[in-house]
Amino acid sequence: MASRVLDWIDRRFPLTRFIRHELTEYPTPRNLSYWWNFGFLAGFVLVLQIVTGVFLAMFYKPDVNLAFDSVQHIMRDVNYGWLLRYIHSTGASAFFVVIYVHMTRTLYYASYHKPRELMWWTGQVLLLLIMATAFMGYLLPWGQMSYWGAQVITNLFGVTPFIGDQVVLWLRGDFSVGDATLTRFFALHYLFPFLILAMVGIHLIALHTVKSSNPSGISLADKDNIPFHPYFTLKDLFGLGVYLIVFCAFVFFMPGVFIETANNIPANPLVTPAHIEPEWYFRPFYAILRAIPDVLGGVLAMALSVMIFAVLPFADRSNIPGGARHRPVYRAMFFIFIADVLVLGYVGSQAPTGFMMLLGQVATFIYFATFFLLPFISKWEERWLRARGLPPELIALFPPRPPRVKFPRPEIAP
């Protein structure tokens, strides 16, 4: 019976073929390390956020007079409402942890190289969508930090030339963050995850066209690819288990660390909190915003700092595959960059006083210098490495050029 039903479907829709082609028999490089688990984890976190979010939306009230109370209603009266909310609030941070590790792995192995440019760019769009979603979601509890964070960030759009005030007004729907803002942020916070879901679909279609990169950086022969199921289904599930242990430790034992104390005070437009600071995942970019003394410059630098990842497929001109694995200079740049982002994150959490300001400016300079120097350093590094001699597994990729034939210069009769 079951096979007849399946047969009926298959004649009308390629269900069996799809499952076999894209899931069970999908060829995957067998040398993928655990760093390759994070794409799957990101998908899992997205689904968990959507599911908990839908249930939270059944009890949440997007109204300035009710929002804070409705969150407390969820925390106290709704059956397991506290669990839903803590999974959702911890999940926001977890999402960024997973996404940042996923990006870091791509950077380390330079997986953005040909033919995976579109994967990197769709990933870049995903990052922007996730950031927008997180930012709008943060307004919803309507605490002090929600309100003032939204106030500060929407204000930044005021630097748009000529129409700045109108843009801010259009975003907020009011002259300051208020009921109109809360309601539209709620509507968009509900919408964006589905845009993300669609974008993830595109990301995956691109992945299944170009296939996974792997730590060696070399496209593997067919014999080194193994079917996704059962090998990677099990590896991903085991990774998911480890992830869930850490995630649940936060959800059940320290859920408060991701909720600012100031956000347990209802929003009050008349009282500004002493320190307005964004969530940890925005702090490196926030530090860049503050490092530039001019507001317009700061906003542009911040926008650029997020978008600049898109240039990497062009900026990294090295033909040597495997990224940091085979390229010592690139590896050094990678670690400097990661350390620099961590410094920026720290600076973004501190008051912008003398030394912190200077540190932030130096770190901002290093951040952008990495991208601007990469085209030159990568080309120079490739020449240096090839002159020094490549490891045996790479030599086949670089056949020696035929020696240049020098023609004797014809003698010109005087």
Next chain:
Amino acid sequence: MKRWLVFALCQFACSAWGDTEPALNEVRVGVDLPTLERGAETVITVCAGCHSLKYVRFRDLVRLGIAQDKVDAWRGGKPMGAAITGQLPADAALASFGKIPPDLSLMARAREGEADYIYSYLLGFYITPEGTLGNHYYPPTKMPDILAVAGVTDPSQRAQLEQKARAVTSFLVWAADPHARERRALGYYVIGYLLIFTTLLYFLKRRTWAKLDRPASA
């Protein structure tokens, strides 16, 4: 050794930049019923004179385990589903203190330092050299020294006050997150289950992957 030296230097440098607020006294909040009940007693009979706890209802106190007749005595004629409200009308509070006393339901989560802050603040009152009342941890406070801490030097009396402050703090920590105990209890089961499940998955994964290295004919 070197690492510790660098760490110590960083610590020193950070402390040099840090603000000069006094360090908070750490408190181990109680989760046992007697402590919470003593805290509830003080909060409802003393604090709730001015402060509200608008997210805490009398019913929640019974659910916590406090005896029904005790809760009945506290609520007077109010229904079980009523929230704990302050006795002081807003305009009277404005007239005598210059501000409306903040709601206490989330106080244990709404200040930097959380429980330690409340505990330190309650015990932080002192008599200034000018003879007025001051507080080490929140100098601009308008609240009177409700536990009558200022000027008490006798160690046994002081210890009693510390016990009282600890009970109040413990109750407010409960009030800020009343499902915390249930959450932790569930957490042990969830993480225990995940540990077993993940260990099994690990061995299953290893066994499956081991097949890859066997020759195809075997």
